[in-house]
Amino acid sequence: MKRVLKMTIEFNRIMFNLKRGYYRYIGSGSGRQVFDLGNGYVIKVARNRAGIAQNMCEYKISFNDDSDLFAKVIQASNDFDLLIMQKAHKIYNISYVFEYFNVASKRELFNLEELQSIKRRYNLLLDDFDRKSSWGMINGRPVIIDYGFTREVMERYY
Numbered sequence: 082m083k084r085v086l087k088m089t090i091e092f093n094r095i096m097f098n099l100k101r102g103y104y105r106y107i108g109s110g111s112g113r114q115v116f117d118l119g120n121g122y123v124i125k126v127a128r129n130r131a132g133i134a135q136n137m138c139e140y141k142i143s144f145n146d147d148s149d150l151f152a153k154v155i156q157a158s159n160d161f162d163l164l165i166m167q168k169a170h171k172i173y174n175i176s177y178v179f180e181y182f183n184v185a186s187k188r189e190l191f192n193l194e195e196l197q198s199i200k201r202r203y204n205l206l207l208d209d210f211d212r213k214s215s216w217g218m219i220n221g222r223p224v225i226i227d228y229g230f231t232r233e234v235m236e237r238y239y
């Protein structure tokens with residue numbers, strides 16, 4: 082079977098299960114709702130055009146990036162209203178991220194070369210990266226889980 086067709090069927094199955102409440106709801110932001118697929122991945126469901134744009138950005142960044150700073154995207158639907166990403170464990174305090182990167186403040190965190198570099202490369206707005214909801218834990222390391230908010234997305238949709 083053609084890959085695209087297979088993928089469509091898979092996303093239809095996920096939507097079917099979602100509507101029946103099979104997946105645990107994790108949380109939502111202005112653009113997307115996030116559910117636990119129960120297999121180590123989450124699904125991000127766009128609620129509006131801003132959410133679609135953010136899914137598209139996360140898809141592009143994940144496939145271009147080699148920094149290990151981001152939870153990886155494994156698949157997106159054709160129209161980007163659905164995105165499948167590695168599930169991260171919840172972070173209960175942002176100080177955990179500060180400790181990991183050995184910084185003492187938001188300013189120091191944002192000034193790290195790693196963060197400055199992704200800001201430059203992807204035009205990412207760092208503003209939310211001092212919030213615990215932007216980060217999660219995968220394999221004992223903090224990773225960024227909400228990285229669709231680029232300058233273009235902000236100017237266009239907010």
Ligand SMILES: Nc1ncnc2c1ncn2[C@@H]1O[C@H](COP(=O)(O)OP(=O)(O)O)[C@@H](O)[C@H]1O
Nearest residue numbers: 108109110111112113115167168169214226227
């Ligand atoms: N990969 C993930 N693993 C676990 N939780 C996630 C993941 N991605 C997002 N979340 C959680 O889901 C909620 C909403 O997701 P988010 O990406 O922030 O949506 P939005 O960009 O619309 O604000 C947040 O509370 C976030 O912590």
Ligand SMILES: [Mg+2]
Nearest residue numbers: 109110111227
């Ligand atoms: Mg968010």
